[in-house]
Amino acid sequence: MKIDTALQVPLITLVGPPNSGKTTLFNLLSGKNYKTVNYPGSTVEYYTSRILPKYNIQAELLDSPGIVSLLPESIDEKVAVDSLYSHPTLGAPDLVITTIDSCQLSRHLLLPIQLVSSGFNVIIVLTMTDILAKRDLKVSENRLSKSLNCDVVAINGRTKQGVDNLIKLINSNLERIKTAEKKNILPHSLIENKTNLLDTFKEIEEIVNDVYEPIKVDKINLKTANNELKVLQDGSASNGFTPDEITIKIDRVLLHRFWGFLVFLLVMGLTFTSIFWIAQPLMNFVDELFTNLNSLVLENFEPGWLTFLISDGIISGTGSVLVFVPQILILFLILGLLEDSGYLARGAMLIDKPLSKIGLNGRSFVPMLSGFACAIPAMIAARTIPNRKERLFTIFIIPLMSCSARLPVYALLIAYLIPKDNAWLGGFLLGGIYFLSTISSIVVAWIINKFSKRIFSDEGSSSFILELPSYKIPKINAVINHTYNSSKQYILRAGPMILGFSLVLWFLTFFPNINPQVEKEGLTTEQIQNLERAERLEHSFASDLGKIIQPFMTPIGMDWRIGVSLISAFAAREVFVSSLALTFKVTSEDDEEQSTLLNSLTTAKIGATGEKLFTVATSIGLIVFFIFALQCLSTVAVSRKETGGWKIPILQVFIFTGLAYFMTFLTVNGLRFFGVQ
Amino acid sequence: MRTAAELNYREKGIISEIDYSHPSSKRIMEHGFTPGQTIELICKSTFNDPIAISIRGTLIAIRKSEAGCIKLK
Ligand SMILES: Nc1nc2c(ncn2[C@@H]2O[C@H](COP(=O)(O)OP(=O)(O)OP(=O)(O)O)[C@@H](O)[C@H]2O)c(=O)[nH]1
Ligand SMILES: [Mg+2]
Numbered sequence: 001m002k003i004d005t006a007l008q009v010p011l012i013t014l015v016g017p018p019n020s021g022k023t024t025l026f027n028l029l030s031g032k033n034y035k036t037v038n039y040p041g042s043t044v045e046y047y048t049s050r051i052l053p054k055y056n057i058q059a060e061l062l063d064s065p066g067i068v069s070l071l072p073e074s075i076d077e078k079v080a081v082d083s084l085y086s087h088p089t090l091g092a093p094d095l096v097i098t099t100i101d102s103c104q105l106s107r108h109l110l111l112p113i114q115l116v117s118s119g120f121n122v123i124i125v126l127t128m129t130d131i132l133a134k135r136d137l138k139v140s141e142n143r144l145s146k147s148l149n150c151d152v153v154a155i156n157g158r159t160k161q162g163v164d165n166l167i168k169l170i171n172s173n174l175e176r177i178k179t180a181e182k183k184n185i186l187p188h189s190l191i192e193n194k195t196n197l198l199d200t201f202k203e204i205e206e207i208v209n210d211v212y213e214p215i216k217v218d219k220i221n222l223k224t225a226n227n228e229l230k231v232l233q234d235g236s237a238s239n240g241f242t243p244d245e246i247t248i249k250i251d252r253v254l255l256h257r258f259w260g261f262l263v264f265l266l267v268m269g270l271t272f273t274s275i276f277w278i279a280q281p282l283m284n285f286v287d288e289l290f291t292n293l294n295s296l297v298l299e300n301f302e303p304g305w306l307t308f309l310i311s312d313g314i315i316s317g318t319g320s321v322l323v324f325v326p327q328i329l330i331l332f333l334i335l336g337l338l339e340d341s342g343y344l345a346r347g348a349m350l351i352d353k354p355l356s357k358i359g360l361n362g363r364s365f366v367p368m369l370s371g372f373a374c375a376i377p378a379m380i381a382a383r384t385i386p387n388r389k390e391r392l393f394t395i396f397i398i399p400l401m402s403c404s405a406r407l408p409v410y411a412l413l414i415a416y417l418i419p420k421d422n423a424w425l426g427g428f429l430l431g432g433i434y435f436l437s438t439i440s441s442i443v444v445a446w447i448i449n450k451f452s453k454r455i456f457s458d459e460g461s462s463s464f465i466l467e468l469p470s471y472k473i474p475k476i477n478a479v480i481n482h483t484y485n486s487s488k489q490y491i492l493r494a495g496p497m498i499l500g501f502s503l504v505l506w507f508l509t510f511f512p513n514i515n516p517q518v519e520k521e522g523l524t525t526e527q528i529q530n531l532e533r534a535e536r537l538e539h540s541f542a543s544d545l546g547k548i549i550q551p552f553m554t555p556i557g558m559d560w561r562i563g564v565s566l567i568s569a570f571a572a573r574e575v576f577v578s579s580l581a582l583t584f585k586v587t588s589e590d591d592e593e594q595s596t597l598l599n600s601l602t603t604a605k606i607g608a609t610g611e612k613l614f615t616v617a618t619s620i621g622l623i624v625f626f627i628f629a630l631q632c633l634s635t636v637a638v639s640r641k642e643t644g645g646w647k648i649p650i651l652q653v654f655i656f657t658g659l660a661y662f663m664t665f666l667t668v669n670g671l672r673f674f675g676v677q
Numbered sequence: 678m679r680t681a682a683e684l685n686y687r688e689k690g691i692i693s694e695i696d697y698s699h700p701s702s703k704r705i706m707e708h709g710f711t712p713g714q715t716i717e718l719i720c721k722s723t724f725n726d727p728i729a730i731s732i733r734g735t736l737i738a739i740r741k742s743e744a745g746c747i748k749l750k
Contacts, residue, residue: 255720353724468736
């Protein structure tokens with residue numbers, strides 16, 4: 001384990017106010033690729049790494065969630081403060097690096113002052129110096145260092161400027177600490193009370209008045225800089241800047257009293273419809289690739305169980321899921337751009353009021369939005385919600401957000417329902433599904449909120465205080481990097497699972513009746529093959545299993561083959577499409593040998609009655625099922641961990657899956673009642 | 678006495694004191710709302726709540742019920 005190595009080298013802990021650039025610096029020093037987002041509260045868990053060899057420092061670096069002060073209020077803040085005082089495996093840090101936004105000294109200096117007075121060895125890193133430079137100002141590292149009695153260094157996290165100085169400082173500090181005797185660290189709760197909070201801020205105001213200075217001697221700039229300085233030094237007015245002017249101008253529109261909410265809805269709508277629009281051409285390309293690969297195999301090998309295993313089991317299985325990688329890529333890309341722009345905090349503010357009506361919080365917005373990518377990080381992101389009940393409730397409803405694993409299912413069924421050349425309609429339909437899933441989660445949340453006192457014990461007051469960061473142009477390569485990594489993880493996580501399940505399912509549909517006996521007289525080879533396939537499946541293990549679930553599937557207009565696929569979707573939703581591909585290719589009565597999955601769905605019939613299986617009603621019914629059902633074991637596990645008990649995850653599984661079945665029943669039979677087959 | 682919750686659109690005010698009895702008062706102070714600071718209401722959300730206040734050069738979104746404990750001169 002990590003302990004052995006960690007004990008031998010010094011531990012350097014990064015702490016700092018939210019959104020001050022900790023993770024950016026961590027990535028810079030460790031060469032890692034953790035997510036950096038222009039939203040206060042993007043990191044919610046600590047992680048460690050060695051510093052890159054090129055910097056020549058033997059030390060373990062720890063990144064932590066943002067904290068405003070040393071007295072934590074939410075779980076993510078507690079993670080950070082605990083990593084300073086009582087980390088379970090790593091112990092207390094030898095050196096603390098605290099990042100401070102140099103444009104916000106008058107707020108951000110609170111934390112370093114608390115750290116120094118508690119007895120930590122502190123290096124202050126001033127970030128965002130490039131933004132400060134746009135105002136022709138800089139911070140005097142010397143003077144700040146003298147007044148705070150610790151080392152100070154300025155860096156630009158985006159261009160790496162100043163990192164060399166930081167490395168020198170880390171080295172000299174580590175040297176000093178080695179020889180010095182260990183200082184006593186006082187828990188901050190002992191020193192802090194409300195009046196000395198005020199004293200600390202007085203101290204900060206004096207320091208801030210002293211440390212800003214103009215950069216250039218250029219005359220025109222000097223004038224503007226001096227004006228800014230005057231504002232600064234005019235103690236009575238405001239000890240700090242006015243907020244970024246461009247940000248205020250943008251907010252005049254984006255947070256407009258009337259337009260603000262419409263813009264919000266538009267932004268969200270465009271985000272989800274564009275997934276389909278942009279991804280469609282890419283999807284067609286991947287689809288063709290795999291269809292061709294499949295026919296290549298069928299043409300070049302003798303028909304036999306091995307050929308079927310490769311073509312039906314492996315190629316169609318993997319292909320049917322890889323087709324959807326472009327969509328997932330684009331989902332991550334668009335969300336990434338949105339996150340790094342700074343808009344998320346505005347979204348949280350705009351939606352705080354409506355969400356608080358149903359027992360949630362504006363801070364639930366970001367976890368819920370990331371729930372559209374994956375429920376697992378989303379549940380962990382809920383740690384930023386200080387109120388316990390609101391946090392548990394947010395975790396509770398996150399599985400109702402349609403995660404990216406459901407995209408393949410939606411995309412397949414949309415493609416089935418809508419002619420291929422009508423991509424814009426598909427985009428709207430997908431947007432509609434997301435809209436519906438959002439609306440239904442609101443309704444469900446509203447209903448559950450009525451019973452919430454029984455589920456989550458109510459305690460503490462609700463609060464919403466959130467910094468609105470300045471807008472930034474998204475850092476494109478960071479976003480692309482992150483998109484690449486999440487998509488890679490998606491494939492690595494889903495890939496083996498899909499392959500494994502494809503093999504199991506293939507086995508279940510192929511055995512025990514390997515050599516079925518059929519009447520061959522007067523039939524072409526192809527017809528014989530199809531007959532054999534049908535006969536084989538009829539007496540397969542899968543069909544035995546299917547007969548057990550058939551009674552549950554008939555009321556919702558489906559048959560056991562979909563049922564088997566739905567069950568396999570409990571391992572991971574992505575598996576649904578590949579198992580559909582498998583069971584339906586096997587039973588397909590299509591004459592063309594290498595029929596696509598869509599074709600096999602069109603011709604599929606319900607065994608007993610011979611009716612068409614995938615009608616408009618059942619397809620919509622299936623979409624509805626996936627909107628509600630909780631079919632992801634990892635989500636259940638994370639829910640258990642984050643809520644600290646089995647109660648919430650078990651309720652989630654039963655309520656959401658029951659609801660899915662019920663809603664599908666209503667949809668299919670409702671549609672049929674109104675004449676839609 | 679007026680509070681930050683009663684500020685009009687684009688109106689400035691100077692903080693006189695923070696109501697310590699409010700459960701969020703400590704967090705509000707940690708964000709930099711201390712007596713003597715000038716604040717300005719920059720934006721209101723569509724539903725009039727929360728409001729965005731500029732303090733020490735930063736925009737902070739805060740619910741009206743919490744802004745109510747920021748007393749103005
Ligand atoms: N212009 C500029 N932007 C920076 C700098 N450092 C970080 N950023 C940006 O600031 C935003 C926040 O950076 P993060 O590294 O995620 O901040 P953090 O402190 O880890 O934030 P939390 O985890 O939420 O506490 C991102 O959009 C970064 O790209 C810098 O020196 N200059
Ligand atoms: Mg971070």
